[in-house]
Amino acid sequence: MNTWICLICGWVYDEAKGLPEEGIAPGTKWEDVPPNWVCPECGARKEDFEMTQL
Template identity: 50%
Template sequence: MVEIKLVGKEGKKKYRKYKCRVCGWVYDPLKGDPSQNIPPKTPFEELPEDWICPICRGKVGKESFEPLDEYVEF
């Protein structure tokens, strides 16, 4: 078994972007979600359970997002 560490430059961690399967909006943890008071540098896994897609608004939540092979570092 191979262990993959997601650590970038200078010990920064890599965080995955997530995409809404309904509308295609991408959650970028480096930017957060200002429309719902989610500060920058908030990993997707740390979003509140009641967080919803800011485009679909109330129609879909975290369960409708899929991980992308795109990362940001911080």
């Protein structure tokens, strides 16, 4: 499982945790997050995230 950081605001998507409040189950890989999903903090698109090591 990887983590992805928003390059705009620094919010982190953790594949292990998912985002259940937005319908993204724990264990959902980044590539399986819907393409129209946006950062819950700033509205950035998936293209504005990069994989990170926390």
